[in-house]
Amino acid sequence: QAVFQSDVRTLLEQVGTGKESLSFMKRRIRRLAAQWASAARRLDDKLRNHWREQKRILVHVGFLTEESGDVFSPKVLKGGPLGEMVQWADILTALHVLGHDLKISVSVKELHGFLGVPPGRGSCPLTGPLPFDLIYTDYHGLQQMKQHMGLSLRKHKCHIRVIDTFGTEPAYNHEEYATLHGYRTNWGYWNLHGQQYMTMFPHTPDNSFMGFVVEQLNETERQNIQRNKVNNMAVVYGKEARMWKLKGKERFLAILHRYMEIHGTVYYETQRPPEVPAFVKNHGLLPQQELQQLLRKAKLFIGFGFPYEGPAPLEAIASGCIFLQPKFDPPHSSLNHEFFRGKPTSRKVSSQHPYAEQYIGRPHVITVDFNNSEEFDAAIREIMKINVEPFLPYEYTCEGMLERVHAYIQNQDFCSPEAPFPPVNLSMPWLGSRPSPFILLPNSSILTWAPNASSYTPWPPLSSLRLLASLEDQSCVKACQSAGLICEPALYRFINIKEAFSALDFQCEGLESEMNHLFPAFSVEHAECGLQQDPLLFSCAGSSAKYQRLCPCRDYRIGQVALCSDCL
Numbered sequence: 006q007a008v009f010q011s012d013v014r015t016l017l018e019q020v021g022t023g024k025e026s027l028s029f030m031k032r033r034i035r036r037l038a039a040q041w042a043s044a045a046r047r048l049d050d051k052l053r054n055h056w057r058e059q060k061r062i063l064v065h066v067g068f069l070t071e072e073s074g075d076v077f078s079p080k081v082l083k084g085g086p087l088g089e090m091v092q093w094a095d096i097l098t099a100l101h102v103l104g105h106d107l108k109i110s111v112s113v114k115e116l117h118g119f120l121g122v123p124p125g126r127g128s129c130p131l132t133g134p135l136p137f138d139l140i141y142t143d144y145h146g147l148q149q150m151k152q153h154m155g156l157s158l159r160k161h162k163c164h165i166r167v168i169d170t171f172g173t174e175p176a177y178n179h180e181e182y183a184t185l186h187g188y189r190t191n192w193g194y195w196n197l198h199g200q201q202y203m204t205m206f207p208h209t210p211d212n213s214f215m216g217f218v219v220e221q222l223n224e225t226e227r228q229n230i231q232r233n234k235v236n237n238m239a240v241v242y243g244k245e246a247r248m249w250k251l252k253g254k255e256r257f258l259a260i261l262h263r264y265m266e267i268h269g270t271v272y273y274e275t276q277r278p279p280e281v282p283a284f285v286k287n288h289g290l291l292p293q294q295e296l297q298q299l300l301r302k303a304k305l306f307i308g309f310g311f312p313y314e315g316p317a318p319l320e321a322i323a324s325g326c327i328f329l330q331p332k333f334d335p336p337h338s339s340l341n342h343e344f345f346r347g348k349p350t351s352r353k354v355s356s357q358h359p360y361a362e363q364y365i366g367r368p369h370v371i372t373v374d375f376n377n378s379e380e381f382d383a384a385i386r387e388i389m390k391i392n393v394e395p396f397l398p399y400e401y402t403c404e405g406m407l408e409r410v411h412a413y414i415q416n417q418d419f420c421s422p423e424a425p426f427p428p429v430n431l432s433m434p435w436l437g438s439r440p441s442p443f444i445l446l447p448n449s450s451i452l453t454w455a456p457n458a459s460s461y462t463p464w465p466p467l468s469s470l471r472l473l474a475s476l477e478d479q480s481c482v483k484a485c486q487s488a489g490l491i492c493e494p495a496l497y498r499f500i501n502i503k504e505a506f507s508a509l510d511f512q513c514e515g516l517e518s519e520m521n522h523l524f525p526a527f528s529v530e531h532a533e534c535g536l537q538q539d540p541l542l543f544s545c546a547g548s549s550a551k552y553q554r555l556c557p558c559r560d561y562r563i564g565q566v567a568l569c570s571d572c573l
């Protein structure tokens with residue numbers, strides 16, 4: 006039985022010392038400890054009577070190991086990326102607070118020690134059982150585990166979770182398919198289940214959304230913020246001088262400067278970086294807490310297009326700022342932008358921070374074309390006029406993250422062999438021949454399955470499944486979204502059956518089974534129905550003008566998109 010623990014002292018000891026990155030993480034863990042503790046109390050109340058199994062968990066932070074080059078640690082105080090450190094600090098805290106038996110490794114030597122690989126041996130297959138129920142790592146760590154565990158990695162890989170900031174789609178993850186169809190990258194092809202990859206934002210339902218947390222304000226702090234907001238104060242998003250190099254920046258900064266005083270937090274050593282105009286008040290890189298004080302005063306937080314999808318805009322919005330960011334038209338992706346090139350995803354990034362754009366939106370987030378001076382000017386004038394309250398989506402609070410990680414740990418299972426579907430002796434509801442454990446409720450094109458006597462306990466539960474057909478050239482991500490739902494890859498196997506086609510009124514001239522990340526799908530031209538041959542390729546992403554795809558959608562909790570209403 007796992008017991009919530011709010012004292013973080015043992016966690017801080019485990020994190021260790023000797024690197025700036027570890028010190029950053031420890032400062033964060035200390036600063037947020039009280040928030041985690043009260044979140045744990047609330048979740049404990051909410052989950053009353055739930056049995057929570059205590060898991061043995063190894064966290065191996067690959068990118069911080071010397072063996073991977075550790076390029077991050079030396080940049081912590083120089084404006085380098087901090088989002089990853091923020092996320093790992095929060096993952097460690099969540100696992101600790103949930104009361105699991107945690108081991109932390111930031112070197113290959115420690116990894117060996119925890120896995121029981123004898124010292125001095127290169128690649129040594131683990132002979133005994135894996136001493137952990139779960140291993141959280143990243144792509145670097147995965148590579149290191151492969152080198153040092155050899156073939157036994159394959160045997161144990163269902164226990165692994167990969168923290169993967171931008172996400173990995175199934176087509177890129179499947180080695181054979183990626184090689185045959187041009188989806189090979191430097192990262193993918195580990196043949197994991199898509200949901201074993203865990204992302205920083207809910208980028209794609211093909212992966213699990215891990216996230217991080219943002220400090221939440223209490224009532225007094227909210228009131229103080231409202232009182233002390235400076236209506237004409239803007240802070241620029243971008244702690245490295247190179248983020249200020251954007252073409253055309255002079256034009257929109259000049260417009261902004263007409264209305265507002267502009268602040269920056271750009272790292273510098275001795276001299277002011279030439280990229281930062283003289284009228285900007287540059288504070289230099291600030292400790293997280295001081296940045297937060299600045300954001301609590303400011304009215305506007307403005308992005309220049311880079312970095313993509315970081316934590317800072319959520320911190321700004323939670324501090325009562327409006328986040329103004331550039332729209333990308335055409336969207337940035339691995340096809341047209343250097344930063345995303347070679348990343349194992351086809352996702353199209355429509356602005357600097359699509360989560361802020363799509364999940365939060367106005368009045369907290371305003372997304373405009375920065376090259377259109379009139380549109381930009383109008384946005385600034387609107388911002389000067391409106392008043393916004395601090396806002397933080399539940400999924401980015403400590404309680405939201407604890408709830409989600411708890412649900413994953415207790416329910417996600419990539420190790421047990423899956424029960425066959427359709428189960429033997431089960432009549433399909435739409436055949437209407439015999440009484441069945443499923444009730445089918447036609448509701449225009451949406452069908453609801455309500456299991457009432459099933460011995461199968463998939464997670465998310467079948468009660469949340471809604472079967473939908475996509476339009477031609479539409480992905481299941483979009484198809485589910487347009488019905489107010491979310492695509493759920495874990496439920497694909499329940500719709501990868503020929504009966505699902507007839508339930509949607511598709512008349513199959515032929516039926517085949519193939520490895521194709523768009524399947525199950527209906528080929529419009531040939532009236533062919535295609536089933537998915539390899540469960541590893543079940544994918545919400547992807548579309549083709551040739552196909553209408555079958556999509557397993559589910560509902561989700563407001564503010565906690567990772568969980569369906571019956572998921573806890």
Ligand code: UDP
Nearest residue numbers: 086087088270290291292293312315316317
């Ligand atoms: N940050 C900071 N000081 C600053 C600017 C940013 O401590 O002067 C922190 C900020 O609080 C955030 C983290 O840096 O949690 C990462 O921010 P960003 O969104 O820039 O993402 P990154 O590109 O660093 O991953």
